[in-house]
Amino acid sequence: MTIIAAILVALVAVEHIYILILEMFMWTTPRALKAFGTSKAFAEESKSLAANQGLYNGFLAAGLFWGLFHPDxxxxxxxxxxxxxxxxxxxxxxxxxxxxxxxxVQGLPALVALAFVLAT
Known part of the structure; x- marks a missing residue:
């Protein structure tokens, strides 16, 4: 159970790194436009806001990895x-x-991971 919980937590962290990349570096690309359902014009206007959101997603990922690799x-x-x-x-x-x-996309994987972490 512990290994499954760790794998699920890592997957949630990796997902948030992917979101960080989309929001910080790929916000105006066709992939990000499709993923977030935005227009090119909106993406251009909201670039700095998206980068800020991406940074927060990176903090979530960092925290999850910190929890996975903490020595205690x-x-x-x-x-x-x-x-x-x-x-x-x-x-x-x-x-x-x-x-x-x-x-x-984000809530369900976190909920499943949370259930497995609580079970360990």
Missing amino acids: AAVGHQIQLFFLCCVLVAAIYGGVTAKKSILT
Whole structure:
């Protein structure tokens, strides 16, 4: 169970690194436009805001990796719980205020990972 939980936490972290890359470096590319359902004009106007969002996603990923690799397993476990809850809150807020698919794309993996971390 512990290995599965760690794999799931790592997947959530990697997903947030991918989001960081999309928002910080690829915001105006066709891939990001499609992923976020934005227009080229909107993307150009909101570049700096998207980069800021991407940075926050990077902090979520960093926190999850910190929890995975912390030398004290008990502390790492608590860090993972905290950052998975942060991802869930962000997904719920984003799903309610921006795009419902955020609940599935970001919230569901975090919820599953959280359930496995709690079970360990």
